[in-house]
Amino acid sequence: MSNFLHTSRLLSSRNLFSPLAKHFFELYLQVNNMPAEHKPVLAQYISRELTLQSNSIVVDATVGFAGHSSIFAQQLSSDGMIIGMDVDPKCLEVAKQNLSDAKCKVLLVRSNFSEIANVFRENGIESADLILADLGICSGQLADMDRGLSFGQDMKLDMRLDDRLETTAADIVNSRDEKGLADLIFKYGEERASRRIARSIVSYNQKAKIKTTGQLVDIICSALGCDPNARKNKIHPATKTFQALRIAVNKELENLEIFLDAVPSLLKKNGRAAIISFHSLEDRIVKNNFRNNKAAGIYDIITKKPIVADRTEEIENPRSRSAKLRIAVKI
Ligand SMILES: C[S@@+](CC[C@H](N)C(=O)[O-])C[C@H]1O[C@@H](n2cnc3c(N)ncnc32)[C@H](O)[C@@H]1O
Incomplete structure (x- = not known):
């Protein structure tokens, strides 16, 4: 069944946002705890x-x-078009604002990218010159109290990027048994201490439910015997467990596979697929998909090795440190 929800809007006017509208939009972002910077x-x-x-x-x-779409918009005339998809309606609001000056047509759609073929069909789009996916989350979503993704701030433990999903991270940690949790944290977080963490979660659950990200951080840190604030920790001790839960809640790897399988039939000849991944589980899926499509004579791979950030970008934008860009072209 399609989970395509219509937020789609065709924007082509240059001055859609008056100063007053901009002001109200900024207020909207503040009220919704969504910093607009990314x-x-x-x-x-x-x-x-x-x-x-x-x-x-x-x-x-x-x-x-x-x-990224703002960069594309600079290269497109009124004959060009950007179709922007996202599961998070707040992001789509920000995107609408940031693309309000685009000369090209802009269609913004609330949809999971696993539904990309439906988005094409329902909007009468036959094929594209470029399909980009920059996986994971925006910095603004991390700070969004409604998303419940951050281990840096105490917030309601949720992690759904799409609030139409039924299961939250709190549901998972409060309902799975020790083995189920350990397997999940190991598989999606590649966390070697998954069993210790799972044991601590289940033992905490015998006394109380885990409701906030802060509670979960404390449980992880006590299981690992570490101080979450200690500077020697290169990465936060909760990083891998949080990654695992986010992947599970949003079914990130399953959706990525469905999306990548759909892409070749939606690209024009010489059209390109470009995927930016942020951890090895995603990157492996992208690499294998490109390789299989190359073997089937569908793609040429442009990036023999993934493109990564240079030192300057790594310093200016720490998020870029784990980014890997792979590009394939449809033959
Ligand atoms: C890293 S951010 C993209 C940032 C964007 N490239 C930019 O420069 O502003 C990833 C976005 O993908 C969205 N997202 C994650 N999984 C998705 C999925 N399966 N389908 C559609 N959007 C998804 C998130 O809500 C988030 O807004």
Whole structure:
């Protein structure tokens, strides 16, 4: 069944946002705890490697705050088009604002990228010149109290990027047994201490439910015998467990596989697929999909090795440190 929900809007006017509308939009973001800042990763390579014709059709399958789409918009005329998809309606609001000056047509759709084929069908789009997915989450979502994703701030433990999903991270930690939790934390977080963490979660559960990210951080840290604030910790001790729960709640790997399988039939000849991943589980799926499509004579792989951030970008935008960009072209 399609989970395509219509937020789609065709924007082509240059001055859709008056100063007053902008002011109210900023207030909207504050009320909704959503900082509007997000630096797009690998932007210099995106503009260099993915040059467009002025009439290209571009799908940004994870439009977020439209950081990458704003770069594409600069290359497109009124004959070109950006289709921006996201599961998070707040991100789509920010994207709408950030693309309000675009000359090209802009269609913003609330949809999981696993539904990309439906989005094409329902909007009469046959094929695209470029399909980009910049996986994971925007910095703004991490700070969004409604998303419950952060181990840096105490918030309600939720982790759904799409609030139409039924199961939250709290549901998972409060209902799974020790083995189920350990397997999940190991599989999706690659956390070697998964059993110790799972044992602590289950033992806490015998006394109380876990409701907030802060509670979960404390449980993880006590299981690992570490101080969450100690500077020597290169990565926060809760990083891997939080990654595992987010992947499970949002079915991230399953959706990525469905999306990647759909992409070749939606690209024009010489059209490109560009995927930015942030951890090895995602990157492995992208690499294997590109390899299999190459073996089947469908893709040529442009990036023999993934493109990664240079030192300057790593310093300016720490999120870019784990980013890997792979590009394939449809033969
Ligand atoms: C890293 S951010 C994208 C940032 C964007 N490239 C920019 O420069 O502003 C990833 C976005 O993908 C969205 N997202 C994650 N999984 C998704 C999925 N399966 N389908 C659609 N959007 C998804 C998130 O809500 C988030 O807004």
